[in-house]
């Protein structure tokens with residue numbers, strides 16, 4: 001469902017051009033839990049932003065379910081980001097003074113789902129990520145890190161995306177909470193057949209994935225299957 005073909009991203013600085021992503025190709029089948037690993041500066045976040053259409057590749061193609069997102073006009077990219085991709089961030093990026101449920105309802109509102117349906121679906125998703133009901137109406141800034149990450153995963157699932165992209169989802173959590181979040185992502189992947197790609201330094205997280213891609217200086221240096 002994801003095909004990345006010879007993708008390059010270059011930036012011009014004052015006196016030279018740098019290529020944080022320099023000819024990356026790989027593919028992922030639907031329902032795969034995959035990780036991108038690599039040292040700091042190896043190009044992981046840049047690659048993730050290309051896959052999520054937060055930035056445009058300089059050359060190469062990114063196909064999601066057969067649609068080449070590198071060729072989509074800007075007007076269609078907004079809909080792609082909203083409908084086809086779920087984002088999970090290290091810092092959760094919730095709206096602090098909205099409740100857990102309101103945070104999850106927000107992307108559904110952008111997608112035009114009627115209010116009553118948004119409310120029911122948000123509650124279902126929060127139950128799915130095992131956030132207890134007494135937390136649903138609690139403001140995001142009154143939740144623990146692990147609880148906030150659960151809300152952010154529920155929000156990522158809101159519009160039933162084809163692909164979830166997660167940048168260091170356990171980076172701000174203690175080991176035990178991180179472990180629970182890893183298990184949650186893994187079960188979502190395998191039970192709901194969602195494709196999840198995480199960028200991580202967390203070895204415990206990487207060990208739980210089905211496929212790992214190691215980046216070094218903007219290129220894939222190693223692929224591991226499990």
Ligand SMILES: Nc1ncnc2c1ncn2[C@@H]1O[C@H](COP(=O)(O)OP(=O)(O)OP(=O)(O)O)[C@@H](O)[C@H]1O
Nearest residue numbers: 011018019020038039040041042043044045046047
């Ligand atoms: N907009 C930009 N302009 C110029 N250089 C950039 C830009 N974005 C990223 N880079 C450079 O590209 C390289 C790769 O950055 P990237 O953030 O993708 O690495 P990373 O592997 O995610 O690192 P980390 O693990 O530290 O987050 C770095 O040297 C960075 O400085």
